[in-house]
Amino acid sequence: MSVKPAPASAPFAGPFALATLSAPDGPAFPALVTPDELVVDLRTVLDDDDRLTVRRLLEGWPAVLPRLRALAGDGSVERRPLAEFRVHAPVEPRQVFQSGANYRQHVIDLHVAHRAPGDERPEEERRAEAAEIMDRRAADDLPYVFIGLPSAITGPYDDVELPAWAEKPDWELELAAVIGRPAHRVSVEEALEYVAGYTIANDLTDRATVFRRDMPQIGTDWLRSKNAPGFTPLGPWIVPTEAIANPDDLRLVLKLNGETMQDESTKDMIFNVARMVSYASQSAQLLPGDLVLTGSPAGNGMHWGRLLRDGDVMDGSITGLGAQRTRCVAEVAS
Known part of the structure; x- marks a missing residue:
């Protein structure tokens, strides 16, 4: 099921975006979408192939992009x-790279909230200490990246089922970079040349299963806490990089049932998009269509003491990338 798309005065920046759509009872297909909400079926104008997908377009991105620009301005195209149409997740990636602890204010808040036993210093002092740690981390440390599963991805307006075992499901709105060229061991300076565009991701997490209770020395369990089916609403669009002047200064806003929970700029990231993409490429080969999620700002449910439950509606938006709306539905016991 899906909910009505979130209202937006400007669905995205630039003259066009990529989407994956379907007609009722029809197969999904790659589409060019214009800001006035008109659709061009790219199967009929680019390839005449029912097997064409957005990922295949990204595999030939340097040649495809000029053709998309021309199509966006061609009034004779149907x-x-x-x-x-129904809007699906805009791409089916082969790999999903996720980031943790990448927003300065968010990590400072966590540092202050988790006071060590016996630490009686005032909050201002502990906050200043945390800020100094973040400065050192940005200058000298490396991003924290782990792997997500493509099977967790769902559409931007689809319902999200909350598994019965998930005791503390939480939201995490994130900017996602979409890779457009194979990237392996690329430098920070050249990293954005490998990004085709950007989209919106909501990286849901069950806080109760992040850490293994049966074997604490193992540490985090991202498989269980983050990869339930539908735990990564994605989209609605892939907006080309040329339409986003500065990915390191975009506003992220997540509202829960109309109340603002997250409201922050990507300029608060400790490691910016280029550093994230470059770092991931040092160990893995990034492939066209892959996603690099860049972390989530302050304002998660754990911060507010209010986690997701049946019937909640999340509205997530990022400057120039449109908006998604997803409703939470509790798993029906069998």
Whole structure:
């Protein structure tokens, strides 16, 4: 099921974006979407192939991008209203790279909240200490990246099922970079050349299963806490990099049932998009269509003492990338 798309005065920046759509009872297909919410079926104008996908387009991105620019300005191409179609996650990646502890204010808040036993210093002193640690980390340390599963991805307006075992499901709105060229051991300076565009991700997490209770020395259990089906609402669009002037200064806003929970700029990131992409590429080969999630700012449910439950509606938006709306539905016991 899906909910009505979130209202937006400007769905995305630039003259066009990529999407994956389907007509009722029809197969999914790659589409060019314009800001006035008209759709061009890219199967009919680029390849005449029912097997064409957004990921295949990204595999030929340097040649495809100029053709998309031309199509966006070609008034003779058939266009249909977006309202006729269902919007899916814009791409099916082979790999999902996720980031933790990458927003300065968020990590400082965590540092202050988790006071060591016997530490009676005032909050201002502990906050200043945390800020100094963040400065050193940005200058000298490395990003924290782990792997997510593509099977956790769902559409930007689809319902999200909360598993019965998830005791503390939480939200994490994030900017996601979409890779457009194979990238391996690329430098920070050249990293953004390998990014085709950006989209919105909500990286849901069950806080109760992040750490293994049966064997604490193992540490984090990202498989269980983050990869339930539907735990990564994605999209609605992939907006090309050329339409986003500065990915390191975009506003992220997440509202829960209309109340603002997260509201921060990507300029608060400790490691910016280029550093994240470069770092991931030092160990792995990034492939076209892969996602690099860049972390989530302050304002998660654990901060507010209010976690997700049946019937909640999340509205997530990022400057220039549009908005997603997802409803939480409790798993029905079998």
